[in-house]
Amino acid sequence: MAPILDIKNLYKNYGAVEILKDINVAIEPGDFLVLVGPSGCGKSTLLNCIAGLEPITSGTLSIGGQDMTHVSPKDRDIAMVFQSYALYPTMSVAKNITFGMKVRGVDAATQERKLKEVASQLQIEQLLHRRPGQLSGGQRQRVAMGRALVRDPKLFLFDEPLSNLDAKLRVEMRSEIKKLHQNLGATMVYVTHDQIEAMTLATKIVVLKGGVVQQIGTPAEIYNNPANLFVADFMGSPAMNLIPAKTRQNGSGTEVEISRGDGSAIVLKDSHSRDLPEDVILGLRPEDIAEAGFRAGQDVQQAQCMIEMVEPAGADTFVVSELGGKQVTARLHAETSARAGAMLDLAFDLGKVSYFAPGTGERLN
Incomplete structure (x- = not known):
């Protein structure tokens, strides 16, 4: 099976400063890839490079077997869920979810069908007429996910989507995202600094430090056989002795x-x-x-x-x-x-x- 996302020898510099150094990662369709590491390790920059929001300095990046290195974000067949949710405050939940389809000229009947499917999947049917300001953090998070789901993209990209939620809600939303992944069989790339989130969600984890990949593996491989002291200390709570x-x-x-x-x-x-x-x-x-x-x-x-x-x-x-x-x-x-x-x-x-x-x-x- 060809990888759905294939990153080869990717470097990202800001001027003379190297942010990402020789990143090589490939994932199969249906994988849940989590990029994890401390603040400033380059994980969000790497996600933005996959999304096309940041140009890469050198290397290649392909999605679904096509070279996307210099392709604009709108043509990459991806959907992104941000930490800030980025919802339109004056639009209802339903309009927030269907807005992208409307812009792309999807017919009204298809918009309605997809909205219904997604609303029922995320259990937000009763919220469709509300505005974002009338929703809790967890409900906004679901709407942001709904907006991504109706796209049916090749890749879902999540940038620390749960970091604004309280501890109990984070655990609930984590289960929600895991269920979603299992039910959809979708391919997801997810950024977090929370190693518990990484261990529970991922089929594959990339541990980053200072823009360098420290280890790539399944949660079990990374937990049981950490490649170095940094990974051993960073992954696991309480940490490895x-x-x-x-x-x-x-x-x-x-x-x-x-x-x-x-x-x-x-x-x-x-x-x-x-x-x-x-x-x-x-x-x-x-x-x-x-x-x-x-x-x-x-x-x-x-x-x-x-x-x-x-x-x-x-x-x-x-x-x-x-x-x-x-x-x-x-x-x-x-x-x-x-x-x-x-x-x-x-x-x-x-x-x-x-x-x-x-x-x-x-x-x-």
Whole structure:
């Protein structure tokens, strides 16, 4: 299957400043691509380049197998949903949704049919006669999505569409967009700085930092096998624990030594023989550090740790211990007996471990 969006060697400069550097991304029809990264990483600029709102400095960009590098936005067969919704305040919801079709000369019967379909999909039938000023943020968001949906474009582009909504509504709208994607089988490109949004919506994620692609992969690949320290730290909430450690080969396995807050050390045995430097950063997700007895397996190693802080969080309790000079978070069950200031046996699942080079930050395993 040919990619529906294919970006090759894309660079974007403003004068002498390079904003995007050698971007290569391809997605299949029906993919949900999320561009994620901290503020200023270039994700919205990349979306604007796909939309044709920003000219690219070099490289190529094709949509549906056609070179769109120098084609104007209106001829790219895309629809965009902005953070600000960009609705016409003097027009009713119905007119906002059908306005683009009217401009393109679509006949009235087709306009009416598409309006009905989209209004029912988004459950906004009762709002069609209202004006944007009479709607809540979530309702405006739906109208903006409705306006994009009636286009039936090759690509839907979303620029941080949920960032103006409160937390509860964001979660609802996120499910709404995911359902929409599943029902339509449409291809979507979505910009967010919220890594939870990225993990829940995407079929493919591009993590950007400083205009450079750090990693491209499925949510599972990026979560379980981050390519470098930046991705490990950025994706996941709470973030991956990144602990300075020393390694040495021991028979068929690898010994990992981590200093404790009191100056002593814990030694964990990784059953895999790995070609690692002496100094590494060991990465483990909070859920891969459990209370002893609650995690079994040949790669699970136990060690006594001093608990410094206990944070109940409903179904989970997070506990913090100092290891390798860092605050290390473990995700325990709600009924844990952990107490701040007391020792607790923790189980480390080294089957899930990531190792990184302290200098470059690159993944080593």
